Every structure is written in C-alpha cells, then in structure tokens.
Amino acid sequence: MMQLLMSLRIAIRALRVNKMRALLTMLGIIIGIAAVIAMVAIGSGASKVISDQIASMGSNLLLILPGSTTSGGLRSGFGGTPTLTYDDAKAIKAECPAVSDVAPTVRGTAQVVYGNQNWSTIVMGSTPDILAIREWPLVSGRNFINSDIDGATKTCLIGQTVAENLFGDADPLGKIIRIKKVPFTIIGVLEAKGRSAQGSDQDDIIFVPLITAQRKLFGSQFPGMVGAILVKAESSDALPRAEEEVNVLLNQRHRIGPNKDPDFSVRNLAEIMAVSEQSAKVMSMLLGAVASISLVVGGIGIMNIMLVSVTERTREIGIRMAIGAKEGDILLQFLTEAVLLTTMGGLVGIILGIGSAFIVSAIIGWPTLISFQVIIISVAFSAAVGVFFGFYPARKAASLNPIEALRYE
Amino acid sequence: MNEVVRLESITKVYTMGDQQVEALKGISLTVRQGEFVAIMGASGSGKSTCMNILGCLDRATSGTYHLEGVNVSDMSQNQLASIRNNRIGFVFQGFNLLARTTALENVELPLIYAHKDTVERHERAQAALAKVGLAGRADHYSNQLSGGQQQRVAIARALVNEPAIIMADEPTGNLDSKTTIEIMGIFQQLNRQGITIIMITHEPDVAAYTGRNVVFRDGGIISDTLVERPVVAEIAGVTA
Numbered sequence: 247m248m249q250l251l252m253s254l255r256i257a258i259r260a261l262r263v264n265k266m267r268a269l270l271t272m273l274g275i276i277i278g279i280a281a282v283i284a285m286v287a288i289g290s291g292a293s294k295v296i297s298d299q300i301a302s303m304g305s306n307l308l309l310i311l312p313g314s315t316t317s318g319g320l321r322s323g324f325g326g327t328p329t330l331t332y333d334d335a336k337a338i339k340a341e342c343p344a345v346s347d348v349a350p351t352v353r354g355t356a357q358v359v360y361g362n363q364n365w366s367t368i369v370m371g372s373t374p375d376i377l378a379i380r381e382w383p384l385v386s387g388r389n390f391i392n393s394d395i396d397g398a399t400k401t402c403l404i405g406q407t408v409a410e411n412l413f414g415d416a417d418p419l420g421k422i423i424r425i426k427k428v429p430f431t432i433i434g435v436l437e438a439k440g441r442s443a444q445g446s447d448q449d450d451i452i453f454v455p456l457i458t459a460q461r462k463l464f465g466s467q468f469p470g471m472v473g474a475i476l477v478k479a480e481s482s483d484a485l486p487r488a489e490e491e492v493n494v495l496l497n498q499r500h501r502i503g504p505n506k507d508p509d510f511s512v513r514n515l516a517e518i519m520a521v522s523e524q525s526a527k528v529m530s531m532l533l534g535a536v537a538s539i540s541l542v543v544g545g546i547g548i549m550n551i552m553l554v555s556v557t558e559r560t561r562e563i564g565i566r567m568a569i570g571a572k573e574g575d576i577l578l579q580f581l582t583e584a585v586l587l588t589t590m591g592g593l594v595g596i597i598l599g600i601g602s603a604f605i606v607s608a609i610i611g612w613p614t615l616i617s618f619q620v621i622i623i624s625v626a627f628s629a630a631v632g633v634f635f636g637f638y639p640a641r642k643a644a645s646l647n648p649i650e651a652l653r654y655e
Numbered sequence: 656m657n658e659v660v661r662l663e664s665i666t667k668v669y670t671m672g673d674q675q676v677e678a679l680k681g682i683s684l685t686v687r688q689g690e691f692v693a694i695m696g697a698s699g700s701g702k703s704t705c706m707n708i709l710g711c712l713d714r715a716t717s718g719t720y721h722l723e724g725v726n727v728s729d730m731s732q733n734q735l736a737s738i739r740n741n742r743i744g745f746v747f748q749g750f751n752l753l754a755r756t757t758a759l760e761n762v763e764l765p766l767i768y769a770h771k772d773t774v775e776r777h778e779r780a781q782a783a784l785a786k787v788g789l790a791g792r793a794d795h796y797s798n799q800l801s802g803g804q805q806q807r808v809a810i811a812r813a814l815v816n817e818p819a820i821i822m823a824d825e826p827t828g829n830l831d832s833k834t835t836i837e838i839m840g841i842f843q844q845l846n847r848q849g850i851t852i853i854m855i856t857h858e859p860d861v862a863a864y865t866g867r868n869v870v871f872r873d874g875g876i877i878s879d880t881l882v883e884r885p886v887v888a889e890i891a892g893v894t895a
Binding site: 248249252259263285561562564566567568569570571572573574575648649652 | 732733737739740741751752755756764765767768769772874
C-alpha cells in the first residue's frame with residue numbers, strides 16, 4: 247500500500263515535469279473514452295425511443311391479419327384477401343378468456359373538409375376497445391359506445407394533427423366535418439401520441455365507428471369484412487395463451503382442418519418489439535465498438551510515450567536500482583504512471599463524453615441515455631488500457647542493467 | 656578487526672561479439688572494518704569492474720565474494736538489490752541525484768525502497784544531511800545546489816541506511832580542488848567514526864587522503880600498500 251502511494255507520488259511528479267506531453271498523451275484516451283460514452287449514450291437513447299414507440303402502439307398486443315386464401319390454386323399473400331369479419335372479433339371477445347379487449351379495424355385515406363380547410367388523413371373504422379388497446383386517452387369529449395358501432399352513427403374521434411390542421415386553436419368538439427363528403431360529428435379529441443416506430447405521425451388519424459366505415463366510406467369491395475383485428479391480452483403472461491385461444495377459435499370458425507393453411511395469421515407484437523430492440527442494441531454495440539478502436543489507438547500512444555519516458559529516464563532508473571530498488575519497484579513505478587495517465591484521461595473523457603452526448607441531444611434532438619454502468623466500465627477499461635499498454639515499457643525499465651543504466655548519457 | 660569485504664579469485668569475463676575480454680584475472684582482496692581504501696589504476700585496468708562487483712551491481716564470472724561474512728556471489732538480482740539497499744552506500748562521480756527533487760527526498764530514497772515509514776525516513780534523512788553539514792539545505796532542489804553540495808547530499812544518501820561500506824566511484828572527479836578537499840574531509844571524518852570506505856580514483860593526490868592504496872593494472876592487483884601518514888583534509892563547514 248505504502249509502495250503504491252509512493253509510486254503514485256513519483257508518477258505525479260514525473261507527469262508534472264512534462265505537462266504538455268502528458269496532456270497530449272492523455273488526449274488519445276480522453277477522445278477514446280468520450281467517444282465510447284457518447285456513442286453508447288446515443289445508441290441506447292435511440293433504442294429507448296424505439297421501445298417507447300413500440301410501447302405506444304399498446305402492450306400485450308396480438309395482430310390478426312386476414313389472408314393467404316387458396317382459390318383455384320392461386321394463393322394470395324397475408325392481408326391480400328379479407329377473410330376476417332366483425333363477427334370474428336365479437337367471437338374472440340366473447341370466447342377467449344385470456345383476451346381483454348378486441349378491436350377490428352378497417353382503414354383507408356380520405357379527404358376531410360371543415361369550412362374552407364381541408365386535409366388528407368388516415369381514417370380508421372373500429373370499436374370502442376381501440377382506445378384501450380392503443381392506450382390512447384382523450385383530451386376532451388367521449389369514446390364511442392357500442393350503439394355508435396351497431397347503429398353506424400356518423401361520429402368520429404380526431405387526432406391532434408387533424409385538429410390542428412382543420413381547426414387551429416378552435417375547439418373541434420361538436421363540430422361537423424365531412425369525410426369523403428359524408429358529414430361526421432366530432433365527439434372526442436385524442437391526446438398527442440407522437441411519431442410511430444416507423445416514423446409516421448400517429449396523430450394524423452380519425453377514428454369512426456367500424457360499421458359506418460364499412461358502409462359509408464370503404465366498404466364497397468368486400469362488404470362486412472375487416473382489415474385487421476387487434477387483440478389485447480389480459481397480461482403479458484396471458485399473451486401466449488391468448489394467441490393459442492385465438493388460433494383455435496378462428497380455425498374453428500373458418501373451418502380450417504388439421505394440416506390446412508389457415509386463412510389468417512396471428513402476430514405477436516411483443517416479438518416484433520423484441521426484434522426491433524435487438525437491432526437497436528446491436529446498433530449501439532456497434533457504435534461502441536467503433537469508438538473503442540480510438541481507445542486502442544490512445545493506448546498505443548500511451549505505450550509510445552512510456553517507452554520514450556523509460557529511455558529518457560534510464561539514468562534515473564539506474565540510480566534507483568543502485569540504491570536498492572528491486573525490479574518489482576521499477577515495474578510498479580512505470581505501471582503506476584501509465585495507469586495514472588489513462589485513468590485521468592478516462593475521467594476527463596467521461597465528462598467530455600457526457601457533455602457531447604448532451605450537446606448531440608440538444609442540437610439534433612436525439613435522446614441520449616447515459617448509464618452508470620457504462621461509466622464504471624469506461625473507468626475500469628481505461629485503467630486496463632494503462633496496465634496493458636504500460637506493461638511492456640515498465641517491463642523494459644525494470645529489466646535494465648543497473649551498470650549500463652548508470653552510465654547512460 | 657572484522658573483515659567486511661573478502662574477494663577470492665574473482666574473475667570477470669565480458670563477451671563482446673565473439674571476443675572474450677578478461678577484465679579481472681583472479682583477484683583476491685580483503686578489506687577490514689574501518690578501513691579507508693583507495694583503488695587506483697588507469698582506465699581499462701579493471702578497477703571499475705571490481706567496483707561494480709564490490710557494489711553488488713554486477714556478479715563475478717568465477718570466484719567468491721563475502722560481504723560481512725555472507726557469500727553474495729550466487730545471490731539473485733533481487734537479493735543483490737536488497738544488499739545494495741541495506742549494506743552498501745554509493746557515491747558517484749556525477750553525483751547521480753534525482754533532478755527536480757529536494758535534497759531531503761534524495762536522501763530518503765534508499766529508505767523508501769527499504770519500506771521505512773515517513774517519520775523514520777524524515778528523521779534519518781535529516782540526521783544524515785546534518786552529518787555532511789547540509790541540515791539547512793534539506794528543502795533545496797538538487798539543481799539549486801553547488802557541485803560540492805550535491806556530492807555531500809549523495810554522501811548523505813549513501814550513509815542513511817547505515818551501510819557496511821561506502822563505495823565511492825571517483826567522487827571528486829567533477830569537483831575543483833577546493834571542493835575536493837572538502838569532500839575528502841567528510842570521508843575522513845566518516846572514516847574516523849568507523850565507517851568503511853572504498854574509493855576509486857586515478858589521482859594520487861586524492862588517494863593520499865586514504866589509509867591504503869590498491870593499484871590495478873590489466874585486470875590484476877599490482878600493489879597494495881598502507882599509507883604511512885595520510886594527508887589530513889581541512890574540514891570546512893562540516894558539523895560532526
């Protein structure tokens with residue numbers, strides 16, 4: 247312990263003699279550590295955004311898509327042919343205990359007009375459950391009720407983007423807008439939700455009752471059919487059970503025999519989410535890996551300067567050896583110096599890295615996430631770089647012959 | 656009196672390329688406790704090689720070396736480092752103090768490698784500096800001291816671990832005649848206190864201050880004489 251303290255004092259003195267050189271040497275480590283921290287912060291920030299966005303779609307979701315029917319040997323792809331109905335959705339809600347909410351949807355784009363304003367947006371026909379499934383509260387007004395759906399009322403809920411574009415600052419509630427020239431009364435305004443995982447504006451949407459959409463807006467080609475059914479499981483634990491129940495029920499309802507291809511597909515959004523998160527993680531690891539190359543370069547710089555330092559101080563090493571320093575003492579002294587350099591560089595690098603992560607998030611608007619773990623790893627890693635790249639020069643110093651070292655000019 | 660140093664049939668062979676150079680050709684030498692010996696000879700006579708072996712900086716090719724009755728011929732590098740640290744004090748021609756380091760810290764250095772605690776280091780280093788008359792300069796950096804003062808710091812550093820012998824390698828080679836007398840005075844004074852000193856020099860004037868002259872030539876000892884009446888150096892500025 248005392249030896250270590252002593253070596254530390256000697257190292258500090260040695261570094262102070264060549265302040266500029268120490269600083270420049272450290273710079274390699276500073277930049278390396280700062281780059282690792284900033285890159286990992288940006289990477290994990292991005293991955294958090296992705297998982298937040300996926301979560302904003304709603305959690306514990308199953309997406310049932312119609313499709314892949316075989317007619318006369320011609321197979322269509324998933325979603326190609328509408329095979330799901332509102333009745334399928336009602337049956338799922340009634341008969342699958344692991345399912346809490348079910349929302350069949352049809353969607354399309356439509357021109358919307360209010361007064362002299364008009365706006366093209368996505369119109370989605372659904373049922374009251376859609377808001378629970380999407381975890382999407384209203385800022386004002388009310389949700390649909392079942393009689394709105396079955397009675398095919400001309401009511402609608404509008405997203406924030408639609409509200410801003412048609413009404414500006416005015417209150418849209420109770421106003422009548424025309425969707426494809428059909429008048430609809432606005433009964434509710436949705437909260438802002440932001441961008442989706444794919445980058446589209448989720449608030450650019452109007453919800454209308456399912457039956458209304460089918461009959462008045464998009465229902466012409468396949469009457470009574472729905473585009474997709476969103477199913478929310480009771481909990482994440484119940485999700486696999488819900489998936490199983492939905493599969494069994496729909497196979498039964500659609501009379502799909504064993505060993506036959508179903509005319510629908512059930513997709514687990516949790517799986518999709520896991521894949522997206524995985525790719526974001528890989529991305530952030532990749533960024534970290536690229537940044538750590540600069541750390542290695544910094545380490546080589548340390549080694550270089552330490553070798554110069556050993557040569558310059560050959561005589562000093564000789565004196566110390568003559569006076570009784572053992573090989574281990576000399577080794578420790580130079581190793582301490584290298585580790586001190588890299589650790590100091592590491593600390594400055596952390597500050598710089600956090601700073602630049604903040605600047606990036608302030609300028610580009612990317613969120614950043616700095617984890618305590620990354621900081622600890624960086625400090626440990628920079629010290630390890632010091633040991634690794636300092637060892638060879640220290641070894642070289644310790645193995646000097648004292649007589650020759652003393653004679654060195 | 657006790658034998659401090661006992662060399663028996665020491666040879667040292669250097670291999671330079673494919674040539675073998677015999678620097679020491681089987682020398683034997685005994686130094687007793689309290690002697691002040693000058694080792695003399697021209698360059699290439701083997702005196703420096705002998706000094707390196709005596710100082711445990713180098714090992715002989717053959718022969719045995721007993722220091723205070725202990726055979727150090729076959730010791731490992733680390734064991735030799737301990738011997739250098741505890742039993743031998745070095746004084747060099749070029750002073751060899753650490754730059755940008757105070758006199759006190761320079762004197763403390765052997766004690767650091769002997770793992771003494773801070774308080775003991777301070778006390779002993781101060782005492783050693785006082786012995787060479789530099790008590791008041793403890794906080795001066797080595798580059799702020801004159802050549803004579805630097806050499807006195809080096810002597811204090813050599814003394815601080817209470818070694819069996821002080822090995823001085825041309826200690827006055829870089830000093831003017833006045834300072835030479837000053838340094839020789841310190842050596843004589845230390846010698847009178849019972850410290851064994853072996854000094855290399857090629858100057859007969861300097862050797863005249865010692866009690867015994869050993870002359871080397873071509874790797875062997877050609878004469879070994881006691882000095883009847885050593886010159887007494889005028890002591891200037893030294894407090895005993």
